[in-house]
Amino acid sequence: GGQETALAVSELSAGYQGIPVVRELNLAVGHGEVVALLGPNGAGKTTTLETIAGLHRPISGTIKVSGRDVAGTAAHVLARRGMALVPEGRALFPGLTVREHLRLAGGRGGRGSVGGNSRASERELLEMLPELAKCLDRKAGLLSGGEQQMLAVGRALVTRPSLLLVDEMSLGLAPVIVERLLPILRRVAGELGTSVLFVEQHVALALQIADRAYILTHGQISLEGPAARLRESRELLAASYLGET
Numbered sequence: 001g002g003q004e005t006a007l008a009v010s011e012l013s014a015g016y017q018g019i020p021v022v023r024e025l026n027l028a029v030g031h032g033e034v035v036a037l038l039g040p041n042g043a044g045k046t047t048t049l050e051t052i053a054g055l056h057r058p059i060s061g062t063i064k065v066s067g068r069d070v071a072g073t074a075a076h077v078l079a080r081r082g083m084a085l086v087p088e089g090r091a092l093f094p095g096l097t098v099r100e101h102l103r104l105a106g107g108r109g110g111r112g113s114v115g116g117n118s119r120a121s122e123r124e125l126l127e128m129l130p131e132l133a134k135c136l137d138r139k140a141g142l143l144s145g146g147e148q149q150m151l152a153v154g155r156a157l158v159t160r161p162s163l164l165l166v167d168e169m170s171l172g173l174a175p176v177i178v179e180r181l182l183p184i185l186r187r188v189a190g191e192l193g194t195s196v197l198f199v200e201q202h203v204a205l206a207l208q209i210a211d212r213a214y215i216l217t218h219g220q221i222s223l224e225g226p227a228a229r230l231r232e233s234r235e236l237l238a239a240s241y242l243g244e245t
């Protein structure tokens, strides 16, 4: 033992102007584990992810990254400590090319950019995201939705994060595209050893990708367990409110 978990959230309450949206959450992500955070619209998934990423100060509770309490630490500091967030809506620059996005992210002082390693990791990255390799000189604004999402993930990976937080990759994308995108998270964990926590609307697909999952309803964890078990769960099947498509 002794190996700390990649992320350990305990008794976390978070929200806005001191009013909690999520209450007393307990969740963990092991090293190299892929964990899904699922639940209906408005349950508080984005609030949870953004609070872990340091974008909101928690109301109470602790957030430990590799054993170190980071609750209340600024997002840019967390980024230097190996945490990366792929935000809902992707936040790309339409006028910059794919290559420019990757270079900009690599220059931000992440582990990948140390001592000129950013190119090596860029090459490694493009092997994992071959569709990006084909459009390196295209402007982000001209990419398809799926390619844009892939770029958002690629940009987060350039800094070689140890913990990757992904908010709703599938937003606005056709299910056939989502089926191609979500497995990237599995590869990221398997090939880079990155721990992944991802928010997803497509419950069935998410449970095919994840090792474990948490279901958030009305700001609290209502169900959790290994993805294989949740796939069979009658409670989850009954929860048709989950926005399954």
Ligand code: ATP
Pocket (backbone or CB within 6 Å): 016, 021, 039, 040, 041, 042, 043, 044, 045, 046, 047, 048
């Ligand atoms: P969705 O899938 O729709 O993004 P979600 O589970 O991610 O849902 P959140 O986006 O975290 O849920 O929103 C949870 C609640 O917090 C909602 O009631 C929302 O109105 C509220 N909320 C979100 N952002 C803010 C904000 N900046 N200020 C105040 N309330 C907010």
